[in-house]
Amino acid sequence: MTILIPVLGDQVSHDLASLRDIPRGEAVVLMMEVVEETTYVRHHKRKIALIFSAMRHFAEELRAAGWQVDYVRLDDPDNTGSFTGEVARAVARHRPTAIRIVESGEWRVKTMIDGWSKRFGIPVEDLNDDRFICGILEFQTWAQSRGDLVMEFFYREMRRKTGLLMQPDGKPEGGQWNLDKENRAPPKRGLNYPEPMYFTPDAITDEVLALVARRFAGHFGRLEKFALPVTAHEARQALTHFIRTALPDFGTYQDAMVTGQDWLYHSWLSPALNLGLLTPLEVAQAAVDAYAAGEAPLNAVEGFVRQIIGWREYVRGYYWLEMPDVATANALEATRPLPEFYWTGETDMLCMAEAVRNTRDHGYAHHIQRLMVLGNFAMLAGVRPQEVADWFLVVYADAYEWVELPNVIGMSQHADGGRMATKPYAGGGAYINRMSDHCGRCRYDVKQKTGPDACPFNALYWDFLARHERRFRGNRRMSNMYGTWDKMQPEARAAYRDSAAAFLDALEPAAQGWAR
Ligand code: FAD
Ligand code: DLZ
Ligand code: SF4
Numbered sequence: 134m135t136i137l138i139p140v141l142g143d144q145v146s147h148d149l150a151s152l153r154d155i156p157r158g159e160a161v162v163l164m165m166e167v168v169e170e171t172t173y174v175r176h177h178k179r180k181i182a183l184i185f186s187a188m189r190h191f192a193e194e195l196r197a198a199g200w201q202v203d204y205v206r207l208d209d210p211d212n213t214g215s216f217t218g219e220v221a222r223a224v225a226r227h228r229p230t231a232i233r234i235v236e237s238g239e240w241r242v243k244t245m246i247d248g249w250s251k252r253f254g255i256p257v258e259d260l261n262d263d264r265f266i267c268g269i270l271e272f273q274t275w276a277q278s279r280g281d282l283v284m285e286f287f288y289r290e291m292r293r294k295t296g297l298l299m300q301p302d303g304k305p306e307g308g309q310w311n312l313d314k315e316n317r318a319p320p321k322r323g324l325n326y327p328e329p330m331y332f333t334p335d336a337i338t339d340e341v342l343a344l345v346a347r348r349f350a351g352h353f354g355r356l357e358k359f360a361l362p363v364t365a366h367e368a369r370q371a372l373t374h375f376i377r378t379a380l381p382d383f384g385t386y387q388d389a390m391v392t393g394q395d396w397l398y399h400s401w402l403s404p405a406l407n408l409g410l411l412t413p414l415e416v417a418q419a420a421v422d423a424y425a426a427g428e429a430p431l432n433a434v435e436g437f438v439r440q441i442i443g444w445r446e447y448v449r450g451y452y453w454l455e456m457p458d459v460a461t462a463n464a465l466e467a468t469r470p471l472p473e474f475y476w477t478g479e480t481d482m483l484c485m486a487e488a489v490r491n492t493r494d495h496g497y498a499h500h501i502q503r504l505m506v507l508g509n510f511a512m513l514a515g516v517r518p519q520e521v522a523d524w525f526l527v528v529y530a531d532a533y534e535w536v537e538l539p540n541v542i543g544m545s546q547h548a549d550g551g552r553m554a555t556k557p558y559a560g561g562g563a564y565i566n567r568m569s570d571h572c573g574r575c576r577y578d579v580k581q582k583t584g585p586d587a588c589p590f591n592a593l594y595w596d597f598l599a600r601h602e603r604r605f606r607g608n609r610r611m612s613n614m615y616g617t618w619d620k621m622q623p624e625a626r627a628a629y630r631d632s633a634a635a636f637l638d639a640l641e642p643a644a645q646g647w648a649r
Contacts, residue, residue, distance in 0.1 A: 233257075460519070
């Protein structure tokens, strides 16, 4: 009896459900580097290198632990290029009596797996991915019980479920569930930003880097100075380093942006977490342990834990609840093509140029760059949400559809019509100026409202509110903004709209072929 266990690229976890409770002699683990996964969108070079390197290291570790591993490399001459094609070849090689797999992170791949039993004539056991704290059905039950999808309430459920930052009497540690009021300070002069931990590529990673440079030369992004953790051991070192050097200031400066500072106090753990090199529970627990030891304050630890057991679990639940319709949602009827500068970084808007540079160099930008710069601009400009989603899926080393799509469609583009966020995350130049040091160095003037030298975010912001007045005027959380709009002279309103139109008309659309 042989069980075939396909392990996908974002499932490189030793405690994976499919590897549990099965005698090693009765199983063949199948790992597949396939061209379809690298090009269904044309992923950032660094992301492909990260995934292949982590997969190859994981295969070695499994072999050392006594597993039989059938590893298909990208350049194997008979490689069919797809998961289904490779499983078909493996079925012919090993004649398994069953396939056992952990549910995939993407709808697209799930539909492939759903067809395998019929196609191969053997049972397929599709196991829950219990690396997540909240199961897919559990989230659906929670959503049905409430009717709305307010993250804060979901987060409290997860605090209760995990016991993280909970007092014995069932109350939250410190008496409050959410300490955001203490967070989100603008950056100050003289702050010391810690360097993240860099990992020198070993022979396996070097071989992968050469392969990616050769095969994916036309893809977006840089490969140079690759330094990401590629094993669970390295990822734990990165976690310890973050807790020690950055966590204490994580909360306070969570929304800050500083020119030339690519990480600030962020953890840069998402690539490792989303591959499965770390589990969300161990990451959150490490932060709570630091709090218990007096090494990090509650505002930082609560804020960090909320991102992991709140937002991360929530977006995953949202994805499976709302798919497949959410993938094509376009509630604001946005039709503009993505501007070319999302790929080239060639724009005079310093905040955008910095965010694209960061993204190109590292496959990384921190949350506020993604939300309030890159995402905000696309929403204000009325870019088609599916083009925005493709861009985000391509460019980030941590991007898999289950996490990227809700963040783009729901959180940043408001394309789901407010199912996730009751108010669009829209902001003008004043917000970016408050939270960053970019504006003082930018060719545009953040204080000017309209005209060729004014910060484009200013006119775009008001133009967005005017365009969507029917939808948003009745929104209680936006009444102040419409109050301000109403008080403006008609000439001032017209100047904003003309300025926005002139700017948008001059935007160069992205060339075809960057994303797909
Ligand atoms: P930190 O700031 O150190 O936060 C710690 C961890 O919290 C992250 O590693 C991540 O696992 C989790 N987290 C925080 N916010 C979120 C969130 N909104 N959704 C899910 N997890 C969260 N995150 C991804 O992992 N993959 C994506 O493809 C992705 N796309 C995004 C697209 C947009 C438009 C936006 C606004 C956000 C997106 N995020 C995505 C969420 C967030 O920006 C990243 O998780 C974060 O920037 C990763 O960097 P970090 O590890 O330094 O995070
Ligand atoms: C993203 C990605 C890439 C680029 N390449 C592979 C691959 O060659 N083999 C593989 O198993 N997984 C890869 N992945 C990750 C998959 O796309 C991911 O596992 C599925 O989308 C499910 O989340
Ligand atoms: Fe960005 Fe406007 Fe500030 Fe320039 S002035 S950095 S475009 S917010």
